[in-house]
Amino acid sequence: MALTWTHKDREEIRVHESLEELSIDLVDYIAEISEASIKEHGAFCIVLSGGSLISLMGKLIEPPYDKIVDWAKWYVFWADERVVAKSHDDSNYKLAKDNLLSKVNVFPRHICSINDTVSAEEAATEYEFAIRQMVRTRTVTASDNSDCPKFDLILLGMGSDGHIASLFPNHPALEVKDDWVTFLTNSPKPPPERITFTLPVINSAANVAIVATGESKANAIHLAIDGSTLPESSLSLPAKLVHPSDGNLVWFMDKPAGSQLDRLNFSE
Numbered sequence: 001m002a003l004t005w006t007h008k009d010r011e012e013i014r015v016h017e018s019l020e021e022l023s024i025d026l027v028d029y030i031a032e033i034s035e036a037s038i039k040e041h042g043a044f045c046i047v048l049s050g051g052s053l054i055s056l057m058g059k060l061i062e063p064p065y066d067k068i069v070d071w072a073k074w075y076v077f078w079a080d081e082r083v084v085a086k087s088h089d090d091s092n093y094k095l096a097k098d099n100l101l102s103k104v105n106v107f108p109r110h111i112c113s114i115n116d117t118v119s120a121e122e123a124a125t126e127y128e129f130a131i132r133q134m135v136r137t138r139t140v141t142a143s144d145n146s147d148c149p150k151f152d153l154i155l156l157g158m159g160s161d162g163h164i165a166s167l168f169p170n171h172p173a174l175e176v177k178d179d180w181v182t183f184l185t186n187s188p189k190p191p192p193e194r195i196t197f198t199l200p201v202i203n204s205a206a207n208v209a210i211v212a213t214g215e216s217k218a219n220a221i222h223l224a225i226d227g228s229t230l231p232e233s234s235l236s237l238p239a240k241l242v243h244p245s246d247g248n249l250v251w252f253m254d255k256p257a258g259s260q261l262d263r264l265n266f267s268e
Ligand SMILES: O=C1O[C@H](COP(=O)(O)O)[C@@H](O)[C@H](O)[C@H]1O
Pocket: 049, 050, 051, 052, 053, 080, 081, 082, 092, 156, 157, 158, 159, 160, 163, 164, 165, 166, 189
């Protein structure tokens, strides 16, 4: 059974016994938000990341989710993308397409991926422009509190250094406030050229989930959840800067990833 608690206002932590249990909870959570968003505004605007997240979403292509999810109403975006060809093994688009999107009935025109034939800077500009058009046509909801889109759900992985999307510790991209999408050509994790949503966009979402598994993430999770709230310590741990201003945050983790949390070590 998962251990679940409310950490702060609108912030929940779920520590799962196994990856199997985590995967089931994660897809239930996605299916619920999909249904609620479609009821509310006729579409579900979901933002994916790369990495281990995609395999944890694998149950979406199995019964009952493959049938109960209204795939035709899904619009798919990426919180970050590596600037490589879409056929390249490093592509976050390819990862999601091969393992999820090609196996369900999402309309290809609803899959909003980057232009892989231009520079990182141009790809970021074009991606932001495409999202701005979708906010204008109201496919993507606009935030009431900021000049940002309000995605229904942003799914983030987290690296063992605490990076989320392609926002790495102490990287200038963390401080970009005026753009929705920015680019980097010096990512500390290969490949070096990437585009990424900025923090204002992530923090304007209706729902954000951070999904992290394995012991290598335990220290970053402990520092992000239990650590000091001083701004300088947060820049070295991007996951700590995720606080949706008007939305909900859920942390999904397995026991090894949660093993350094104060709650699991100091509670009676
Ligand atoms: O490079 C990236 O890494 C993170 C974390 O990946 P994981 O395999 O440790 O889960 C991922 O969320 C991000 O989208 C990706 O580009």
